[in-house]
Amino acid sequence: MSTASHSPLSPSTGAVAPHAAAGRSLALVLWLGFAGLALALGLLLAGGTLPAGIGSLPGLSAVIGLLTLFVAAIVVTFSLRYMRADRRPAAYFGGIALLIASVMLFVFARHLVVLGIGWLASGVLLARLVGHDTAWSEARGAARRALLTFAVGDAALVVALVLLVSQTGTAQVDAVLAAVPSLPGWVTLSAALLLLVAAAARCALPPFAGWLLSSMTAPTPVSALMHAGLVNAGGFLLIRFAPVFEAAPIARAAAVAIGLVAALYGVGVMSVRPDIKRSLAGSTVSQMGFMIMSCGLGAYAAALWHIVAHGLFKAWLFLGSGSSVGMRGDKPAGLGEPATIGGVAVATLAVGAWLTLSPDASGSLVPLLLGLATALATLVEGLTGNIPLRARLAIGGLVAALIGFHAAGLAAMHALLGADAPSLLPPWALLALLGAFLAAWMWQQLRQARARPLPAALYVHLLNAGSAPAPALQTAEI
């Protein structure tokens, strides 16, 4: 009897599938694009100043472009293995290629029409990737939800752009922005508010958070790309159109308010989710809120650095989300004893009060001081833990190094973007804003230290954030 005639386990593949080659080529292109852009930026920086060759804020475009290409290159390379059994590889790699192209288009656009096209295309392409598993009704539902949310934001963007073009008579971004001071107040205010709506939809700030919180039907690498690259578009928009916002303080105040709400709400969602991916999504909502708030405060450099660092941070966490198997009995405790937290909060507020006495108190104070609170709390906790001295010193060293990274990044963004916007809020309001974060933090840490749950109604509301109204989706299916 011949056993070779039908070997039950024969190799599954012969030649390399064409999609694998396409994926590899895409990865190569993205890595080369990243390297090229990084080189160009480096040369320009070495040459002194940045020429206004690409957009009026070349630093902004280059930084966002670099971040997007880097994350995309990682994601595509990761996908060569991760998506090896994908049923629609052409749609997957092709979709990512087009998505990145569309992002590049609006990031480097000098013409409003180009910017609008790139922006709109990126939304549609992103939604398609959220619904990549077309055989899965839940995925199609999530894609539709994203598309509908984007439609609202995109409509606001289009109206804002049309308004600006019609009032300034030009569609060149630089020319439009230069003409802003001469525009009537209602025009800048409307345009700024509309731009804020567009940004909030893309950044998934409440009330637009649902699409992001229900997008876990996307393959993991798409989530990484989305949370690291695409949601940042809102921040890009606000910084790009900074002159419009600076001419409309009400819109800036609205950005601060919506950002604050999103920052606190997102942390709440993150803290109640039992699943890793939606917990990360809650975190993204919070981080985007913080970033938009910083934009509203005029702390552009802080916002841009936040976009970059958070993008890397979140892509890392998403791609590594398969590692979170493993049961711990205890819940993650707070960041140290409540007394320590209280001390850190008071110290932070005191430094804040002292700094606001200076004449040039600016919006950057809030992110800066929250950074201070974080550094203090982690250093105290890291250096006092009940572990060997050697380990404590190592942790202290790590925290110090990270603070250094942070400071360097922030300084680099300042160098690229130039001055922040004039301060929006009076010193007492800045202190109050800071106080809101610190108070919420103390409440949270106190609850965790005493193992006290959230109030039931709040808990349920946060747990349900982003849940699709199931019956409606069910019936709409066929």
Added chain:
Amino acid sequence: MNMMAPLTTAETQLTRTEVAGLVALAARSVPPLWPLESAIAVNPLAGFEDLPFAEAVHRAARRFGARESLPLTAWRGLLATGRIDPKALRDAAIRELGGIYAAEAQVAPGITALDLLMARLVDLPASGPEPEQDSTTADVAFLAKWCAAFFDQSQAASPMPHRDLGLYRAVLALAGHDPDYARLTGALGAQLLLTVSRDPLTAIAEGLSALGVSEGDEVDHLADLVARLPGWAGHIRWRGEHTDPANVSGAPAGMADLIALWLLIERAGALAPRTVPQATAHVGAARLAAHFGLETAAVDAALAAAHGAFGRIAALTEGALGALFMTAAEWSYRNQLVPRLEAAALEREAAAHQTAGAGPDAQLVFCIDVRSEPFRRALEAQGAYQTLGYAGFFGLPIALHRHGEERRKRFLPVLLAPQHDVAEAPVAGREDEAASLSAELAREQHTAALFGAAKQGTATAFATAEATGPLAGLLMAARTIGPRVLERVTRSLTPDRASALAPALDCCPTDGQRPAFTLDEKIGYASALFRLTGLTPQTARLVVLAGHGGSAVNNPYAAALDCGACGGHKGGANARILVAMLNDPAVRAGMAAHGLALPETTVFLAAEHDTTTDVVTIFDRDQVPASHAADLAALETSLARAGAVNRAHRAGLLGRSAEDLLTGAVHWGEVRPEWGLAGNAAFLVGPRDWTAGLDLEGRTFLHSYDWRADEDATALTTILTAPMVVAQWINCQYLFSTIDNSRYGSGDKVTQNVLGGIGVIQGNGGDLRIGLPRQSLFTDAGDPYHVPQRLLTVVLAPLARVEAVIQANEILGRLFGNGWVQLVVIDPETGRTRCWRPAGDPAAEGSTLH
């Protein structure tokens, strides 16, 4: 005064004790589900094992809303690629029709029944492509959401309120705040929420009576509810039956809680109707007739014919046709395997009369795992090595408390309960390394806790992201582009865990007084190795016990690649413990007293086979006496060569290069580091020299056994009732996960979402997923790599002895009798083969074995 009979209806409400009994029975419709950190293969149809296989599949399909078999298109693909023998399919069809005469009978002019059936199997259109991944209904979504929040074991920093009340009462306490509940159940639900009993058992009694479930139907009714969330129900069973109570304290939940919640929904009229895919995927008689170009009149005549074969064949469901394909797959495999085993048995018998040559240079005991077989074969080709197969926990029922971990873990088959608590302790002479490892672990844990707390803090989350982002970017690039370099760097920075720490036999983690093992216990476990495998006391200079484990990073299913016999962990620790016993002079003396006197020159060694990379690590090398250094060096060379051979072979099966396998083992994006136990098909019980000459293609569990050394059949009883049952669970997990990957399996890995440290869900929510992911079973092109087929057990032992063992053990009668496992017995002396025929099985006509 004469009144009418009182109108109070006789409330025949069950007592709490009665309900508890019903709940316990209903709970058995799902098997326990182990958390993924110690993934254990179970048969998703374990609750149906007292039924014949076909009947069980059919009933389970209805209960779980699952498919009964692979889609016909997939089966036809397997036929076309030669993985199913066309002749075997024809034989299966003939048996289905009731024998060759019935099959050849003409059902229409010039057309036999067999023609008709073969046309349905091979030619006629099958139902459409893959059905869509089932969408979660609102009732399932609601309960799954609350189960997830309740059972979370690590993720949420703000836990669900009221968990101490138990699942049922905690959900009742929160449902009033939940718009999902209001949407689902409406006004009736709101009213029920106020009136329903707060005690789950009483609430179930109320519910059964309110719904009018009649006496005798209760268990089925409750079992249907349990089966709506098989993942969470399985998790509840695991919590109740297979873990230390301390691990789940503070959040009590039993099956009654889940059932009471289901009944609440059902009473509110919010239960979604169940759908069973392709229940009626038969073709019309007209369609079948058209295929053969028959006139309508001819069809009518055929339909009217006495036998009714035409109508019957036309009415066969796709599930029934799939079952024929599965039989064909089983026969294809059996017909090529058993004759080779028969021939090998005869050859062996003939060779037994010749004088034995020199003993082997080394003996190596591997786990019975199917992945051991190709490695053993590759190693045997390198020199005079004898290999054996033994359950990978080496007979040690232990719980191990690993250094730096909070909980003890069970390193034993789940059929057993731990008898010994073992902790890790520093290796003698390596205290410094151990201390520095301790500090390292403490630093890692503290850093992780600090990072976790900081990134969740309302004031600290933002700066944490900003400060760690650049580092994350660097690490991300390294893990994506150069994972092997990163891995090497990381390893060089930390002390080697295995050389610094070892499981300690003579101290106890809890009280420090009682040793983990007494001397008698050590002698017992050491002797069992010989008794169960037929290993003789004339041991070689080196005897290696090799546990095994896989290598995967960032992979929720990593533990599924580890040793199932060790409770879903790597098997090195168990090997080290038994080796320590076997090298202990006091144990040796005790064994000698029991007739197992080993040569003084024998040194035992523990090792671990990495099934992903085929690298074998030897533990405690520095304790090998100088006299054996040369033996060890030669062995290590052979192990490395065998590893390279096997790696290259396996790389071919994965469609990748051998080098890429090494990269995949440490790459965070790799979803299929190895094929695991895919392809598993047979469990062979007998000495290695029986199977050594055969290429068994990595599809067989090999348990060493020598019938001559087992007169009273105790070893055979143990082998068939313990390791074989575990093999059957594995086989059934692969089988059903392949048949319906969205119901019995866990679906596509790329959209999975790790939940609570326990397991995975798909996308945004839904049930905790059971079984294996698609990538573990299907090729990149979407074809089944694992062919669904039932386990074939082949025993080389006298027929009478095997029969006696089966008769004495109810579980074997059930597994063989109901066709969950197929049994073939080869008589070692005559070479005669017997095929165990399940009760009620039609004559195996057409099969080459009887």
